Amino acid sequence: MERHDTEAGTPLLFARVLDGAGGGRPIDWAGVQDWQPANTDEVLWLHLCRDREGVYDWLQEVMAIPEPTAELLTSNETRPRAFREGNTLVATLRGINFNPGAEPEDMVSMQLWSDGKRLITLRRQPLQTPRDTLAEIDRGRGPGDAGALITSLTEHMIARMNQSIVDMNAHIDECEAADLDEEADETLDKITTIRRNCLALKRHMGPQHAAFEMISRDAPGWFEDHDRREMAETIDRLRRYLDDIDISKESAVVLMDELRARAVASSDRTNYILTIVAAIFLPLGFLTGLLGINVGGIPGVNDGDAFWIVVALCLAILVAQLVFFWKWKWL
Template sequence: MDPTATDATEGKGPLIFGRVLDGKGGARPIGREEVDNWEPSAPGEVLWLHLRRNAPEVQPWLENDLGIPEPTAELLVSDSTRPRALREGEALVATLRGINFNPGAHPEDMISLQLWSDGTRLITLRKLAMQTPRDVVALFDSGKGPTDAGSAVTAIVEQLVVRMNQTIVDMNEQIDLLEEMDVEEEYEEILPKITAIRRNCLALKRHMSPQHEALDWISRFAPAWFEDHDRREIAESIDRLRRYLDDIDISKESALVLQDELRARSLASNEHATYMLTIVAGIFLPLGFLTGLMGINVGGMPGLDDAQAFWIVVAICLGIMALQLFLFWKWKWL
């Protein structure tokens, strides 16, 4: 599903979608007019709001209507996208990153997702269209979603991490295709692609490594409503993220090996061409000297009146060339 297409149907207000979790894996939609005075009508209900971070009215709404402290509201709508997590009383505040799958985007163009939850309410905010929240909503709409705020957070984290896998698989497939290409004929085409893969790997590693620390903090220091099974799920996501980071390192090393091989082959090809030119120059240097000497316009040149003199010179040149080739072969220059 294209997230941009879905978001376009939601209007341009701060609320992208709202759901009230029923505690049994399902959820019902909730509109903007119901949010401000919302209270749980049954045990286990949780309010989830997914908002546009760059909408002008978001921060006043967070502070005045949803009761979020001003410093926290400023953090949630800020452009600071480095992954981190902190605790504010019984509320969990986090900034996470996901892969940008929007049209025209590159894998290293990450999207940040701000998150706030006090166990009863869950608020997520993003600037660019993002598919991860849609995936989790689809689980709720099918009746197979998380049952509380903690498991909803872990589901969002899991989807963010899992989506890295497709990018890594795509890069590895591209490396495999590049390895099968003809290096000598398509060198100029292959090298920029390898450089782009290495750049993507470095960017992904730089952007996703801090997320490992943020998730580790959540698993250890999240509030009490974040239950033990939620911490175990986060720990599994951390392990998966660690494997993906290792896979990124492997992809980067594979691209580096392929790049080194390309350069080595190119250098060897250039050296061979230079070597052959040197051999050719070595063969024709004495011949050029001889023919130049025989072509000077001075009196007394031998063979001027001999009709066979030209062929004698040709024979001498061929003899010199044959001798040179024999010596080059003997000295293993050829």
């Protein structure tokens, strides 16, 4: 869970000035306002909470970001996209929601703006991806410039997506190993959830793939060749994960089909048994019903042995039916 590194009442979650060598120093909200790079290697990274009061105005007035772009950076329009605006890069990306009580398909959006010397990331809900990159910077092994910072954020975002896919595959393996006859309802609920998660991830990650490709292809010149190669690796990894999602979805479909087939087979078996029982007792029921009608003239009424004769006749009919059913392979 994210915490505030600076004074309360500001939209700043944390800020670092990258030194170009993998490290960075903290900077507070007041220092951000008039920050200028002390040398060519320094890059300012701000991570903001976009729904805090005054963020929109600050982006326009202090950062001189055009109004439409400022609206995009602070809006709840979270469909992944990326575009170049002069010498700046603007993007909306989505990460897996690992917050308590959230489902994997509940994605968390992160807006991004950079001019090569300053990088601003904004989120509404807590997102662990920026914290992963921040930890690398604080250990002195983080990105050295804005391009590397963007690639680091995208790599961590996709890595966490992989963990969600691994978890889904583990649940599928559990369902395949379970007794489908005894745990059918529980297994069906799990498979339904997995399919819903797969569809949601595919729906969100497809546009994200296109956004990454745009960054790799059309980013400004400060996004260097090695950054583009790193982004290409991230795109390739995302493509493999999308393929894994398709495989997970197909595995879930196969399990659901097997459960449905078992349910249909069980129903057919039950109907078959009931049909056989009905076929066996139909002639017996007809005979006993005929002899049980309340009219005069029924033979054997006064004969003490008539009851046993009828019982023997019924048994003979039953045996004959069983023999014929066995011969016809109905049993």
